[in-house]
Amino acid sequence: MSGRLGGLINAILSRALAVYASLALMYLLLPIVTIAIFSFNDPVGRSNYAWAGFTFDNWLTLFRDPTLVKAVGTSLRIALVSTLIATTIGTLMAMALVRYRFRFRKAIDLFVFLPLATPEIVLGASLLTLFVTLQIPLGEVTLILAHVMFNVSYVVVTMKARLSGFDMRLEEAAADLGATPWQTFWRVTFPLILPGIGASAILAFGLSLDDFVITRFNAGQVQTFPVYVYLKVQKGIPPQVNAFATLFFMATVTLVALGALLQRRRATLKQ
């Protein structure tokens, strides 16, 4: 009797869990799905807020507004360059912080964390002050510098977690077998931390592409994708923006899925 009751409770609970999980997923996906749906909207007038009919036009005229195309290009370029720089510096910093005991290590650990905890608007404003004081003209260079700054923090935090699980004996084993420190890094350390580096890079890329507050302060005349969208709010955001946003989302999902797939294949190979 009580066994059957227990079974019933279990069934209800697991059903409830499924419902809960789908609700949570919907909560996360709904805004994105909305954006994707409205990329197929045929809006009346300038604002793309009310559904007015289905069309492929926005996708076919994706590159119609040269300002938008240029903004997307700028965003991608800045994201790519700042990700490359931040991932490299961040990975090396994380390695130093995890492996070596040196003066000011604790302090550096704290400083690295600061940009994550400081309100973005404060960071943006103070960076602007810095650039103006140093008389560095605002533009793509200052944007890249700014993005590298906050991305380094994210990379260091992610990579530190990954590296603390790294078995140092593997590097000793490589040295034992005659590998120079350089060979040890490229043949043993790097391939093993590559998944972590990939994850950090995707994170950094996404954060850079997405950043508005810091970018707005330090962009000068340069328009990135988020800045473009912001400036268009008054006059109405063209539906091509939705199409681009959908593209970005699809690209990210593909990248993450690809990464997961690669890791899974490697794992099954090894099982």
Place this chain on the structure above:
Amino acid sequence: MADVDVRLVNVTKKFGDQTAVDGITLDVSDGEFFTLLGPSGCGKTTTLRMIGGFEQPTSGLIELKGEDVTFLPAHQRDVNTVFQSYALFPHLTIFENVAFGLRRSGIKGGEVTRRVGEALELVQLVGFEQRYPAQLSGGQAQRVALARALVNRPAVLLLDEPLGALDLKLRKQMGIELKRIQREVGITFIYVTHDQEEAMTMSDRIAVMNKGRYEQLAGPETLYERPATRFVAGFVGASNLLEGRIGSEGDQWTVTLPSGSTIRAPKSLGDIGATGAIGVRPEKLSLLEPGQESKGNALEGVVVDTSYLGVITQYVVEGAGGLRLLVSEQNVDRTTRNDTWRPGERVTLTWRPEHGFVVGDAVGA
């Protein structure tokens, strides 16, 4: 006399104010199976890591084949290590793991394939080339680690408790295999273990370590028959130590126990020093009915415990003054355990003086 392969001169290693290795001096000959044996924390791994180049001595000198390598980095030493945790590269196949060292020394193509093949054959893992380390059992991983080191034909192979992660049966089996491989390839092995049985079965010579130094360096037989210190007597096999007032009678040491009985051991067994003792292994003792003729040394006592262990029967005998002695007798004439001595029975313990051993003053005390 074979050439010296590894020489340690007064090697000391301190971590902060803690001394892990305390002035070790020793020579390991070419082709020898040399073992560092000792309890946890006595400095075995640290000694091995200094020979391998992963740790630098605080003071002292390390030579390989007559060349000073004290401060030479690990990748430039003609020494390979089998790590306790194996440390196989998880992202490389077994073939690439074994080939790693060969490729680093610039060997290419067919030569690599041939030598990896030979090494895998030696450890009986042919057919595993394309697997990954995660697809191996503990014993197989251990053999890959061995092949990965041996394939480079180093002058010296260092092994840090390589069998530690295996179960007892596999450990014994792998121990025999290790010894076979060592004889086949003729490379000097420096082997670290805390398992005295493992050390005894494989080694040519053993250094018994305690607190950063070794107390005795000798072959397995000498360590067992003539342990030089109390520590060695207790760590290598079981033993009975008889403590008391030390004296000398002609060519014999005497120890007068608190109970008043005096036992003897020939001086040729070693120096008893000022604080030493006479010892005797459990199987050297015979149990007699009280009053029977003794073999030289004799003590009266009462059996307090009897354990039948198949090959032997083990007794604990309590003598006068609370002295407890361990005795083991082979079960040759017995077919059932009813023929053993029973707890409560009075017995005479006896052994010939030359079957005992003499421990001297403690090392470093």
